[in-house]
Amino acid sequence: MNNHLTLITGTPETKLALHEQLEDILGEFIRITSYAVDEYVPEQLNDHLIIFSSYLVEEEASPNVSPSSTCMTARRTMNYQHIDRLFELEKGTSVLCVNDTRQMAEETIDTLKKIGMNHLSYSPYYPGKKIERNIETAVTPGEITFAPSSVKTIMDIGVRLIDITTLIEVLDHFELKQQLGGTISSRYTGKIIELSKKLADMNRQTELLNHHLQQVVDGVNDGVMAIDRHGKVTVFNPFIQEYSGLSSTHAIGRTLPQLFKDTKLLQFLTNPQEEGKYFTINGYNLMIYRVQWEESDNVIFIFKNTDETINMEKAARKQLLKTGYIAKHSFDHILGTSPSIQQTKKIARQLASTELPVLIQGESGTGKELFAHALHHHSARVYEPFLAVNFSALPEDLLESELFGYEEGSFTGAKKGGKKGLFEQADGGTIFLDEIGDISLKLQARLLRVIQEMEIRKIGGTKTIPINVRIIAATNKHLLDLIDKGEFREDLYHRLKVLFLTVPPLRERKADIPALVRQFLQENQIRDQQFDPALMNELIRYDWYGNIRELKNTISYLITVSEHPVITMADLPGEEFFQKPKVQSHSVSESVMDERLNHTVLNVVKDLNDSFTNASRKKIYENLDHSTLSLSEQQIRRVLDNLKARGYVTIKRGRSGTQITPEGLAFLSNS
């Protein structure tokens, strides 16, 4: 017998694939020659066995075959090696199954279904078939050229191979069945097993993933419900079961109107325009959010229990308290019934509710920090962090990294992973910049940028991080003086002093001293000791240049040193214990209210205006009669600020300088 076989296929691709398959199995025993109709087929074919790859090819090529040859048309099956690609397509996707004839296309669909590729919705497509424009994906066993141009994706699952029954027939023909039958069928079964394993692995992975996702959804602290594009519920986690009183087995697969009867709720759930709304369902106060992705028809609803959220916020607050990032004091902790402290508290309460920066001014120990705490405590940011930075306590370099944080490796000793700065940590809350008058010009520039842009850049970092922080600053220094001396930036001053609060010194509210003394005694006392009224009078009489802090320290001292049942004057420490009054460089600022000063300076301004001379500070200084009133340029500046605040002058930069207003003229003529 002539051990010669001719394979005839349609396309060169099929020729290659089938030739390889036959060569692989029979190559050792049979010589195989292959032709593709699309390329070339000899006029005369007279091999012992001719195999056509399909009926179409048979039709075309059979005239070339000699009548003495045996012909066979191969039955073909999927190439299992590539079939798993179909799992890349989502369940329910509509696909065109493309092949060269209707019969082949339908056959391919049939085979795909038989081998379990049931997750897709197939439509046969072949040359001459009307194009279904809405279908964007084509699947084809190596017949890419027949796919319509309207599809976006073509998935080639590889040329279909000759199936086992045809192979056995070929072996039969050459009487090789005994010799090779077992090998072929075991190879063939091996391939099938490989595919089943692949499919099983994939299924297992999908199952694992689903299981994992289910665990995530079930473990979420909120109710989660999802619906698919047909409006049917696909996810219904335990929390939503609790809120709705419905079981997931009942809910899954049902539509929303079948589950929810409340019309307002149903309206919200079915209206894609609304993103979130508040509802009370079965006694639960719930905020429901809708989440929808553009590329998916699924909708997810998150049901947040607002009572729980508030409790969580409280817990978070407790956590913050542990870390110290919290405003510990409220206005109730600020003692004092004197009119001045009452007035300050009243103003502070009004400032608290705004989002604007506040500058707190006052002598050392007057309670500025206490006010900063209270401002945060009474603001909408109460549940957010409150961070205090004391600029006099930290060295410059440390301050910068503390405030803005740094990236890993930005300097020697930088922590691995970098560090978050205080501004970032205070995000959403308040940052209290204490002793702002002590900060260097370099840091002032950085701070100004942060306040202006409301974003920070870490040391060594390139990206900017947006922040949402309210700024409260405090100082016991005269910032205007520092500005005069060029030690404080005027632009930063104005940014910080959008709102301001002045905390009065204790000597201006002596009426508060007894209550403060009683409070500090109560806080510190271990033994039951009396307080000599004469001592109380002495404490009231004293001027307390260190303010409340000094009073508090004194009480602690008295309690510690006194060994008697009554604390008396004899227990008071020596004079050196007490803070001395600061040398007042601000005699003028105190006497700014002095009408005499206002009058004199305003008169000079008027004279300069009348003579069309630029009323600059320098000119005013030169024109003052220093024998009766000697003022420095800085002092003049303060008087001018005061006049401006009263509306008596306008101050402009450059040539126009200071101009007296009609109100200023009226003031001069009335005084």
Ligand SMILES: Nc1ncnc2c1ncn2[C@@H]1O[C@H](COP(=O)(O)OP(=O)(O)OP(=O)(O)O)[C@@H](O)[C@H]1O
């Ligand atoms: N009105 C008040 N009632 C009770 N305690 C007060 C009051 N004012 C201040 N204190 C106490 O006095 C001490 C000093 O207050 P605080 O630190 O707020 O002052 P400060 O003005 O910020 O001082 P510094 O300028 O030195 O930073 C604190 O122990 C504070 O609790």
